[in-house]
Amino acid sequence: MxxxxxxxDQWIDRYSDYLFNFTISRVSDREISKDLVQxxxxxxxxxxxxxxxxxxxxxxxxxxxxxxxxxxxxKINSKKGQAxxxxxxxxxxxxxxxxxERIPDPxxxxxxxxxxxxxxxxxxxxxxxxxxEKQATVFKMKTxxxxxxxxxxxxxxxxxxxxxxxxxxxxxxxxxxxxKTWFN
Numbered sequence: 001m002x003x004x005x006x007x008x009d010q011w012i013d014r015y016s017d018y019l020f021n022f023t024i025s026r027v028s029d030r031e032i033s034k035d036l037v038q039x040x041x042x043x044x045x046x047x048x049x050x051x052x053x054x055x056x057x058x059x060x061x062x063x064x065x066x067x068x069x070x071x072x073x074x075k076i077n078s079k080k081g082q083a084x085x086x087x088x089x090x091x092x093x094x095x096x097x098x099x100x101e102r103i104p105d106p107x108x109x110x111x112x113x114x115x116x117x118x119x120x121x122x123x124x125x126x127x128x129x130x131x132x133e134k135q136a137t138v139f140k141m142k143t144x145x146x147x148x149x150x151x152x153x154x155x156x157x158x159x160x161x162x163x164x165x166x167x168x169x170x171x172x173x174x175x176x177x178x179x180k181t182w183f184n
Contacts, residue, residue, distance in 0.1 A: 004053045006060075011041055015058055019065055026069055036072060040065040059148060127177035131170055138163060139170035 019040060023033040043064050051060055128136050138156065141147045142163070149160050158166070 004056050006048055006051045006053070006057055008045055008048065011044070011061070015061055018058065019061060022062065023065065023069065027072065032072065036065065036068045039068050043068070056150065059150060062148065123178060123181050124174075126181065127174050130177055131173055135166055135170040135173065138166045139174065142167050143171075
């Protein structure tokens with residue numbers, strides 16, 4: 001018997017704000033965020049038979065939403081997707097104001113950029129090593145790996161409020177360390 005049940009009649013009331021906030025922090029566009037949340041609800045309705053009840057309903061919807069966000073970025077970064085964005089963004093070709101031209105090309109990196117990224121990564125991991133073990137573990141799981149609060153709490157056997165205290169302390173310590181080692 002599944003531990004969690006699914007109730008699509010309650011999705012909008014229960015999860016729309018949470019899903020929207022999750023999306024807007026990753027996409028930074030209100031309309032696209034609304035569309036992605038709506039697409040998530042539709043995909044959830046279509047695949048309700050696949051819900052096994054092993055995860056909570058919210059966790060299941062978030063996993064669908066994450067795939068929708070990834071698909072969104074794949075689409076806008078593909079050649080076909082860029083052409084579609086160009087058409088929908090600005091129909092006047094003579095203006096030359098292409099949306100994809102406003103986005104930095106991730107492959108257009110100089111040796112200096114690569115070196116700076118490597119140095120920044122080294123500084124971050126050096127600061128991580130200075131944190132107490134539990135803080136470092138929680139910080140990596142939440143911030144670097146992007147795991148859900150519920151997953152981390154279950155794995156480490158801590159409460160959500162304890163998790164957020166640990167994350168706050170870790171972020172404060174990381175900021176102080178980075179201030180001393182990277183920004184000086």
